[in-house]
Amino acid sequence: MATITPDKTLDASGLNCPLPVLKTKKALEELQSGQVLEVITTDPGAKADIPAFCNRTGHQLLETVEEGGKIIFYLRKK
Amino acid sequence: MATERLAIIATKGTLDMAYPPLILASTAASLGIEAAVFFTFYGLNIVHKKKVNELKIAPVGNPAMPMAFPPSMQNPITNTISSVLPGPPQIMGIIPGMTDLMSFMMKKTIKEHGVASIPELLEACKEADVKLIPCQMTMELFGYKYEDLIDGLEPPAGAATFINYVTEADKPMIIFV
Numbered sequence: 001m002a003t004i005t006p007d008k009t010l011d012a013s014g015l016n017c018p019l020p021v022l023k024t025k026k027a028l029e030e031l032q033s034g035q036v037l038e039v040i041t042t043d044p045g046a047k048a049d050i051p052a053f054c055n056r057t058g059h060q061l062l063e064t065v066e067e068g069g070k071i072i073f074y075l076r077k078k
Numbered sequence: 079m080a081t082e083r084l085a086i087i088a089t090k091g092t093l094d095m096a097y098p099p100l101i102l103a104s105t106a107a108s109l110g111i112e113a114a115v116f117f118t119f120y121g122l123n124i125v126h127k128k129k130v131n132e133l134k135i136a137p138v139g140n141p142a143m144p145m146a147f148p149p150s151m152q153n154p155i156t157n158t159i160s161s162v163l164p165g166p167p168q169i170m171g172i173i174p175g176m177t178d179l180m181s182f183m184m185k186k187t188i189k190e191h192g193v194a195s196i197p198e199l200l201e202a203c204k205e206a207d208v209k210l211i212p213c214q215m216t217m218e219l220f221g222y223k224y225e226d227l228i229d230g231l232e233p234p235a236g237a238a239t240f241i242n243y244v245t246e247a248d249k250p251m252i253i254f255v
Contacts, residue, residue: 014192018105022202025108043192056109 004062004074006038007031013042013070020046021053024075028059031077036062039073047071083247084113085240087254091120093133093181093196099255100124100199107206112247114232115203116240118213121255122220125212125227130196134181138171148186204230209243211235 010027012020020041027037039050047064050073054061060076084106088099099115106113123129137143143165147156170176188195194202203210212227214234224234244250 016191016193018101018108018202019192019194021105022108022206025206053109 004036004038006074007035009038009040011040012046013040015041016043017045017049019043021049024050024053024073025057028075028077033077035077037075037077039075041071041073042069044071046073050075080248081246082111082249082251083244084111084251084253085244086113086115087240087252088115088117088121088124089119090255091123091129091133093135093184095121095255096124096133096196097199099253100196100203102253103208104199104202104206107203107208113203113206114209114211114240114243116211116213116235118216122212122216122222122227124196125200125210125231126222127226127228130200130228133196134177135184136171136177137166137180138168138177141165141168143180146183146187148183149190150186151183200228211240 008027008031010023012023015023020039020043024037024039027039031037039046041050051061051064053059054075058078060078062074062076064074065072084103086099086103088096090096099121103113103115117125123133135143145160145163145165147160166176166180185195200210209232210230211232212222212224212234214236216222217224217234224231244252
């Protein structure tokens with residue numbers, strides 16, 4: 001279990017490439033700098049794509065949790 | 079920051095070939111890269127108001143096409159068919175309606191797998207400020223008017239406009255689909 005309390009949660013379960021990344025980008029736009037977004041996804045491709053998105057955009061990937069077929073990311077907005 | 083631009087040339091008008099340009103353009107824009115898609119030849123159908131809803135996938139000439147049934151249609155019978163046939167036999171492609179059937183099945187599979195539809199990806203591109211540019215020359219060739227195309231496109235343009243768009247960037251990238 002993650003110990004991070006998110007400011008917002010994006011449930012992208014059941015969605016496939018490129019939707020998790022596109023929706024993450026949009027969800028981050030609604031947050032202030034420093035706030036944390038939780039992204040829940042079931043897309044195995046997101047495991048590489050969300051870190052790539054963070055690497056490129058400068059948002060910080062705090063933690064990745066895998067549980068019961070879900071991959072959950074915690075991102076701190078730049 | 080130096081401008082980075084991804085310019086994609088979309089020349090194909092089948093359902094499968096409509097995906098790569100739109101996925102790459104919308105994702106690039108999400109990653110902070112300026113992106114444009116130049117629709118030329120059959121690629122114009124991807125931004126044609128009517129034809130965008132009729133994009134098809136053909137079994138003929140496509141030996142890589144798998145015998146994939148949508149999850150909701152998987153049962154012992156369809157599973158047996160899939161295990162015996164790696165893909166739809168080429169000869170089936172000449173049966174009238176087979177291309178429509180395959181396209182229907184593919185769209186159903188796409189939907190059931192949570193993959194975006196082409197109209198959804200076009201919306202995502204527009205929201206992300208991807209420039210969608212129809213090719214003037216091909217529009218005239220095919221008799222497509224600007225009003226036949228979906229809303230939110232750039233004005234029709236030619237090769238020089240596209241090349242200029244690319245070379246204006248400090249870091250240009252081009253993908254041909």
